[in-house]
Amino acid sequence: MDDKEKAGIGQIGFMQGTVIVYSFSGVFQKLASRYPMISIQFLLFYGCSIGILFVYAVLWQMILRKVPLTTAYSNRAVSMIWSMVWSVLLFQESTSWNQILGAIVICYGIYKVMASGDK
Numbered sequence: 466m467d468d469k470e471k472a473g474i475g476q477i478g479f480m481q482g483t484v485i486v487y488s489f490s491g492v493f494q495k496l497a498s499r500y501p502m503i504s505i506q507f508l509l510f511y512g513c514s515i516g517i518l519f520v521y522a523v524l525w526q527m528i529l530r531k532v533p534l535t536t537a538y539s540n541r542a543v544s545m546i547w548s549m550v551w552s553v554l555l556f557q558e559s560t561s562w563n564q565i566l567g568a569i570v571i572c573y574g575i576y577k578v579m580a581s582g583d584k
Contacts, residue, residue, distance in 0.1 A: 536579065
């Protein structure tokens with residue numbers, strides 16, 4: 466358990482990369498929703514989403530071997546922020562001030578968890 470006391474910068478980077486991978490699952494699900502169910506396009510995009518979730522599950526298990534669960538789950542919340550980024554950049558959707566405030570609260574919460582040293 467001693468090696469799981471505090472996440473290092475490399476582990477945090479790996480966690481965030483994994484969260485970015487996870488967030489792309491939602492992108493492919495949104496793309497799939499544009500097509501009729503059971504069409505080739507729907508199956509392709511939805512299949513990509515499932516494939517991404519498989520990769521994410523493997524990476525998540527690797528994270529949990531090295532990082533405390535509280536740290537890992539608090540960092541996973543960043544996927545909400547990445548979803549907002551993808552919605553603006555890829556789908557030209559708008560973001561409200563409430564969503565931005567929520568993202569700030571998420572970042573502050575992650576900071577508090579990380580600063581506490583997982584005690």
